[in-house]
Amino acid sequence: MASNLDLFPTPVVSGLAFQGEAVASGEEADLIERIDEQSLSPFRFQQWTGKRLTRSFGWSYDFETGSFTQTEPIPEWLYTVKRRAERFAGLAEGDLVQALLIRYDPGAGIGWHRDRPVFGHVVGLSLGNAATLRLRQRRADGFRRAKIELPPRSIYHLSGEVRHNWEHSIAPLELPRWSITFRSLAR
Numbered sequence: 001m002a003s004n005l006d007l008f009p010t011p012v013v014s015g016l017a018f019q020g021e022a023v024a025s026g027e028e029a030d031l032i033e034r035i036d037e038q039s040l041s042p043f044r045f046q047q048w049t050g051k052r053l054t055r056s057f058g059w060s061y062d063f064e065t066g067s068f069t070q071t072e073p074i075p076e077w078l079y080t081v082k083r084r085a086e087r088f089a090g091l092a093e094g095d096l097v098q099a100l101l102i103r104y105d106p107g108a109g110i111g112w113h114r115d116r117p118v119f120g121h122v123v124g125l126s127l128g129n130a131a132t133l134r135l136r137q138r139r140a141d142g143f144r145r146a147k148i149e150l151p152p153r154s155i156y157h158l159s160g161e162v163r164h165n166w167e168h169s170i171a172p173l174e175l176p177r178w179s180i181t182f183r184s185l186a187r
């Protein structure tokens with residue numbers, strides 16, 4: 001039976017933490033409304049334009065130029081959830097210095113990647129509709145894979161092994177999803 005287990009993703013990878021119902025549903029509706037009010041831009045990388053719409057606060061990494069710069073401060077409407085994300089991740093107040101807002105319209109996802117090494121901890125809130133966060137780690141004999149369901153209003157934390165030694169992605173979605181990703185700076 002052991003070989004059979006190999007066919008299925010391992011549910012847990014070191015450094016991955018998850019909690020459901022981290023945001024109340026009224027709060028979720030407010031956050032979605034706020035995100036939609038922002039001027040969001042399509043994620044761009046070289047010739048390629050992603051279908052997801054984004055906006056960064058605090059720090060911004062430009063994938064086209066590789067420049068990493070300080071940008072508009074994280075707005076006050078994000079403070080409560082930022083503080084909650086810090087507590088959930090066992091971080092000190094003020095550790096999460098970047099907020100990335102994303103709207104995934106139907107057909108949008110995010111390809112395989114590791115977050116930029118300038119960042120440290122990654123804490124993400126999911127809003128609107130569920131998605132599956134897929135994880136993979138390249139091994140000599142192929143990929144090791146895992147995945148975690150991200151229901152709306154849930155929170156996840158990527159640190160250590162899963163943050164640095166695994167890639168993650170979200171397959172294109174059928175329903176819209178919004179996310180708020182907070183990050184600390186690498187030490």
Ligand SMILES: O=C(O)CCC(=O)C(=O)O
Pocket residue numbers: 100102110115124125126168170179181
């Ligand atoms: O939408 C999400 O929860 C994931 C976003 C992500 O992986 C990223 O922006 O690096």
Ligand SMILES: [Fe+2]
Pocket residue numbers: 113114115168
């Ligand atoms: Fe990411």
